[in-house]
Amino acid sequence: MRRLAGYLGATLALLALWWLASLALRTPALPAPPAALASFVAELPALIPQAGTSLARIVMAMALGTGLALPLGLMIGRSRSLDALATPLLYLLYPIPKVVFLPVLLVLFGLGNAPKIILIGLVIFFQTLITARDAARNIAPEYLRVARSLGATKTQVARHVVVPATLPEVFTALRINAGTAIAILFLAESIAGASGLGYYIVEAWGMLNYAAMFAGIIAMALLGVVLYEALTLAERALIRWK
Amino acid sequence: MPTLAFNHLSYTYPGADNPALTDLTLNLADGASLAIIGPSGCGKSTLLQLAAGLIQPTAGTLTIDGAPLLAPRRQTAFILQNHGLLPWKTALENAALGLIIAGTPRITAFQRAQTALTRLGLADFVQAWPRELSGGQIQRVALARALAADCDLLLADEALSALDALAREDLQQLLLQLWREQGYTQVLVTHDVDEAAFLGQRVLVMTPCSRPTHPSTLLDNPYMGQRDSDGFVALTRQLRELLKPCPHEDEQ
Numbered sequence: 001m002r003r004l005a006g007y008l009g010a011t012l013a014l015l016a017l018w019w020l021a022s023l024a025l026r027t028p029a030l031p032a033p034p035a036a037l038a039s040f041v042a043e044l045p046a047l048i049p050q051a052g053t054s055l056a057r058i059v060m061a062m063a064l065g066t067g068l069a070l071p072l073g074l075m076i077g078r079s080r081s082l083d084a085l086a087t088p089l090l091y092l093l094y095p096i097p098k099v100v101f102l103p104v105l106l107v108l109f110g111l112g113n114a115p116k117i118i119l120i121g122l123v124i125f126f127q128t129l130i131t132a133r134d135a136a137r138n139i140a141p142e143y144l145r146v147a148r149s150l151g152a153t154k155t156q157v158a159r160h161v162v163v164p165a166t167l168p169e170v171f172t173a174l175r176i177n178a179g180t181a182i183a184i185l186f187l188a189e190s191i192a193g194a195s196g197l198g199y200y201i202v203e204a205w206g207m208l209n210y211a212a213m214f215a216g217i218i219a220m221a222l223l224g225v226v227l228y229e230a231l232t233l234a235e236r237a238l239i240r241w242k
Numbered sequence: 243m244p245t246l247a248f249n250h251l252s253y254t255y256p257g258a259d260n261p262a263l264t265d266l267t268l269n270l271a272d273g274a275s276l277a278i279i280g281p282s283g284c285g286k287s288t289l290l291q292l293a294a295g296l297i298q299p300t301a302g303t304l305t306i307d308g309a310p311l312l313a314p315r316r317q318t319a320f321i322l323q324n325h326g327l328l329p330w331k332t333a334l335e336n337a338a339l340g341l342i343i344a345g346t347p348r349i350t351a352f353q354r355a356q357t358a359l360t361r362l363g364l365a366d367f368v369q370a371w372p373r374e375l376s377g378g379q380i381q382r383v384a385l386a387r388a389l390a391a392d393c394d395l396l397l398a399d400e401a402l403s404a405l406d407a408l409a410r411e412d413l414q415q416l417l418l419q420l421w422r423e424q425g426y427t428q429v430l431v432t433h434d435v436d437e438a439a440f441l442g443q444r445v446l447v448m449t450p451c452s453r454p455t456h457p458s459t460l461l462d463n464p465y466m467g468q469r470d471s472d473g474f475v476a477l478t479r480q481l482r483e484l485l486k487p488c489p490h491e492d493e494q
Contacts, residue, residue, distance in 0.1 A: 142322055149294045149320035150340045150391075151313070160339065164330035241330045241371045 007225075031211050039211035040218045047200065047219045054189065054196040055223055058181045061117045062174070065124030070170065073129040074162055077136025090129065098122045099187060106192050116188040116196075123184055124177045131173035135166035168242065171235045178227040182220065197223065244317075244395050244427055246270040246293065250302035253288050262288040265302070268446070268460070270429070275421055275466070277442025278431045279481065284448040286431045290399050293429055294320045306395075316344045319388030321401040326384040327372040333359060333383045334368040340391035351390070358386035362416070378409035385420065396421070396428040403433055414440050418467050435481045439474055440467060447484045459484055 015033045022032045031039075040047070076086045098119060105115035143165060147157045189198025201216035248268045254261040263285035270276055278286045291297045292304055295314040304311045319340065327336045334352060337359050341351035359368055362382045372380055381401055388396055398417075402410045414437055421428050421441075432438050438445045443466050447459040461481075465474040 142324060142326070143328055145291075145296060145320070145322065146326060146328060147339075147343070148296055149314050149318065149397075150343045151316040152343045156343050160331075160343070161328065164328070167330075239330075241373070 028208070028210050031214055035211050036214035036218065040215035043212055043215045047197075047215060050195060050197050050200045050216075051219050051223055054185055054198070054220075055226070057113060057116050057189075057196065058120065058178075058185055058223075058227065060113075061120035061181060061185075062124055062177060064117065064121040065177070066128050066170075066174065068121075069125045069128035070132050073132025074136045074158065074166060076129075077133040077166075078158075078162060083133070083137075087133075090126070090133075094126050094130065098126070099184065102188060102191065111192050111194070115192065116185065119188050120181045120184045123180055127177055127180065128170070128173050131169055132166060135169035136162055139165045167239055171231065171239065174231050175228065178224065178231060182224055182227070186220065244306045245272045245308075246395075246427065246429075247305045247308075248289075248292075248302070249305070251289075251292065251299050251304055252301040253285070253292060253297065254300045255288075261285075261300070263292070267302075270427060273425045273427055275428045275441060275443040276430070276446060277438035277444070277463075278429065278446045278448060279433070279435065279438040279485065280448030281485065282433075286448050287399050290320075290397050290429060290431050293395075294318055294397055296320075315395070316340065316391070317393050318395045318397060319384075319391060319393035321381065321384045321388065321396070321398040323400040323403050326401070327380055329372045331372075332368065333364060333370050333372070333375065333379075333386075336372070336383050337386040337390050340387050340393075344391070354390040355386065358389040359383065361389065362386050376409070377405045378413055381405070381413055382416070385416070389420070389424070394426050396426050396430075398428070398430045400431055400433060402437065410434075410437070417441055435478045435485070436469070438481060439463060439465065439477045440469055442466060445477075445481065447481060449484055 018030075018033050022030045072086075076082050101122065102115065102119055105118055109115040109118065139162060143161050144157060147161045152160065185196070186198040186201070189196035190202040193199045197216055197220050201213055201220070204210070204212035204216055246269070248266050248270075251263060251266040252261050253263045262283075266289065268276075278289065280286050288297070292299055293311075295311045295318070298312070306315070327333075328339070331339065334355050338348075338351040338355035341354060342348065346354075356368060359365065359382075362385060364379060364382055364386065367375060367379060367383075370379075372383070375383065384401070402413050405413065417428075417430075418441060428441075430437075430441050432441075442463050445461045445463050447461065449459065461477070463477060465471050465477055468474050
């Protein structure tokens with residue numbers, strides 16, 4: 001209930017600021033909230049499938065990036081030899097903005113879902129890999145000693161200590177990744193696409209339909225809320241001990 | 243119950259210049275209770291890690307029932323001062339951990355853990371997270387893990403040092419009672435002279451006088467568990483004397 005009140009308060013504050021800015025600037029590029037909200041309601045039938053497409057892309061990209069990076073990052077974090085091998089490679093590749101690979105991905109995979117999912121997945125992969133590696137490195141040695149002294153195998157140590165100990169950091173990374181994923185998704189859908197919220201916003205912009213453009217922006221904000229809330233629910237279910 | 247034999251045991255940590263433990267020879271009979279006392283850095287925790295099979299000696303041998311100890315044994319319980327419980331597991335899950343790792347079916351493991359927790363007065367806390375437990379309750383859960391797994395060797399590394407005086411005495415009494423009832427072999431590392439005299443049939447004093455570290459004195463203790471006896475008081479006085487820094491070491 002408190003959370004809902006928080007959302008309501010934040011929305012009202014944001015609408016007030018938006019309205020003030022719209023009144024001050026007096027430009028069609030920034031319509032007043034009532035016009036944008038009316039457009040959002042009117043455009044819902046068109047927005048829902050686009051939002052569904054965007055959400056599916058983000059979920060798949062997050063699953064792909066996290067699913068590959070998490071076990072790899074934990075293994076690197078727990079193995080000095082693997083760390084020595086992987087870290088230089090990681091530091092060479094991590095600073096490169098992954099968006100520069102979009103043209104290559106478009107050539108390789110066409111204009112469909114694949115290049116967008118792979119691009120977002122790539123960004124998430126590196127962020128998650130580094131977080132998981134650092135979290136695995138920093139596990140209190142006493143926790144590992146507890147499991148080892150009981151005769152745990154490496155797999156049992158991973159299951160009973162490494163994975164649960166690193167989960168809080170992994171969820172922090174997932175939340176940061178969700179924001180990054182939406183930003184990259186917008187870019188990928190607006191540059192190369194015929195579907196999704198990014199495409200919808202750029203199309204509306206191209207037709208100077210600013211109310212529709214803001215309807216798309218509202219939908220994108222709601223997409224973010226859905227993602228963050230889903231992550232919060234998953235975190236509460238998996239990290240009950242904190 | 244196992245017999246432990248430390249034969250000219252030494253250990254140097256990787257990259258360290260000085261050994262943490264040098265040439266320790268000691269036999270521990272089946273079902274014995276040994277308390278180890280000494281200042282920080284004298285190698286007592288290293289000795290316990292060797293006995294747990296967590297590290298391997300750099301010289302000498304450590305045998306249990308005549309066989310070299312090459313890896314942790316599932317019948318050995320290791321209780322630590324802090325972080326002894328995994329915070330992401332409930333008291334019940336922590337108490338059952340040794341059994342689960344040993345491959346015991348989950349239902350059986352949880353039943354045995356529940357029985358052990360109930361016996362140690364934690365029946366109302368089985369679903370509690372470690373953060374919800376007091377220091378004394380945390381160490382009881384660690385003991386419940388040892389009981390549930392039916393351990394034959396209990397190792398405790400300053401397990402009670404973070405507790406307040408009353409909780410510490412309470413747990414000391416419990417440790418003594420469980421050792422007498424269960425008959426396992428136990429090795430307890432402590433900073434506390436009274437605790438060493440209360441829980442050790444024999445007390446190994448690792449004094450600061452010997453560098454590289456060497457176990458300088460092994461005392462028999464017929465006053466174990468007799469806190470109010472004259473012999474107990476005399477022993478604690480003797481232990482305090484042995485633990486005083488050597489004058490020649492101060493001069494160096």
